Amino acid sequence: MTEGPVGVAVMAYGTPATPDDVEAYYTHIRRGRPPTPEQLADLRSRYDALGGTSSMAARTAAQVDAISAALEARAPGRCRVVLGQKHAVPFVEDAAATLLAEGVTDVVGIVLAPHYSGFSVGEYQRRLADAMAEGGGRAAAVDRWSDLPEWQAFTARAVGDALADLPAATKVLFTAHSLPERVLVGDPYPGELARSARAIARQAGLATWAGWGLAWQSAGRTPEPWRGPDVLEVIRDLADTGRSEGVLVCPQGFVTDHLEVGYDLDIEARAVADEVGLAFARTRTVDDDATVMGALADRILAAADDLARPEAP
Incomplete structure (x- = not known):
């Protein structure tokens, strides 16, 4: 001891x-390989959309x-x-x-x-x-720590609060960051996400599967397959069925607002929902x-x- x-x-x-740190940050993510000018411009544009x-x-x-x-x-x-x-x-x-x-x-x-x-x-x-x-x-x-009752209860309340302002025919999508399929072989990540979503949905009183589902987001831009379905595809599919009037995204894999929440959901996913005519909201994060x-x-x-x-x- x-x-x-x-x-x-x-x-x-x-x-x-700061905005000046974006290139060094992106280079570190890429394990020391500098991004191409196009890749850097894309990432900077995303941060610009969030204020820099x-x-x-x-x-x-x-x-x-x-x-x-x-x-x-x-x-x-x-x-x-x-x-x-x-x-x-x-x-x-x-x-x-x-x-x-x-x-x-x-x-x-x-x-x-x-x-x-x-x-x-x-x-x-x-x-x-x-x-x-x-x-x-x-x-x-x-x-x-996705099994913590306190975290599950917080997330269930966040779902319920957001649903109050959406149409009755709204589907909840629990999302998390996608990963390459090759690293998910034998990995507990997908199973843990399914279990926590099921527990939160139960506490929030959501109908089994009819009221909620799982989706993935923010997949890397690499040639290899990443786990899906992507949340943007799911939103389009929901509109095609004609059974939903709204979609609520619950980013259960994230604990605070950042690029994958502020841009990938609040901007990109909302734009797709607007395009296909679905009401859209996103639950608050635990912070x-x-x-x-x-x-x-x-x-x-x-x-x-x-x-x-x-x-x-």
């Missing part, structure tokens, strides 16, 4: 801080602060909370370095994404574990909701307790 505070690395995807950058940085900071406050309320002085990001400073490795420099050798990593995939959440956790190990530290992981952040703090502390237990002889 290590004496002293436990580190908590709250990990997020990251976003460019997304609000993700400020919203992520608020989430980190809320988790930190919840941990302090539950276990005063026990945790040292830092932010680590996948594609923007401070990186995951920066978070580990900060903790190690302060003498914190045990860390719990949690990603601001409810569902686990080895390709996404797994990569964050591996990077954290490797960086801590290089400095003689240890890392434990909160790999998933720094105190109840949900408190539930995350409880799960972090449980992982910290496990990490602190002496190893069996």
Whole structure:
């Protein structure tokens, strides 16, 4: 058992801080390969549509602060909370370095994404574990939290609130970021998304399948197949059936407003719905909701307790 505070690395995807950072950010996403001028222009145009950058940085900071406050309320002085990001400073490795420099050798990593995939959440956790190990530290992981009753209840309320302003014949589409089919072989991600959608739909009182469905969004622009159906295709299909007058998108795979929510849904998906004559809305994201952040703090502390237990002889 290590004496002293436990580190908590709250990990997020990251976003460019200013419009001038977009190229470096995109290059990092592409693992050091600079984007073509056309690719860069497309991404910049998307951020321009949101005002130059997304609000993700400020919203992520608020989430980190809320988790930190919840941990302090539950276990005063026990945790040292830092932010680590996948594609923007401070990186995951920066978070580990900060903790190690302060003498914190045990860390719990949690990603601001409810569902686990080895390709996404797994990569964050591996990077954290490797960086801590290089400095003689240890890392434990909160790999998933879509099963949290508090998060499911929040999302069900968000669905109900949004439906109140839509036609009775509205279908709810639960969405998450698509991934390449090759990485989903044997991966728990699709199953976790289906289970959480089913639980949220039940709490929101949605008719089985007739009232809701699953869709995917924000697939990468690569030649390989990505998981579908894409939400834009589903919206068009709903209009073709003539059975829906509206569509409500619930981005259950995301926890805050950023490019994939603000542009891919609020702009692109809305435009398709307008084109095919369907009323459109999108549920609010969890952001720094105190109840949900408190539930995350409880799960972090449980992982910290496990990490602190002496190893069996």
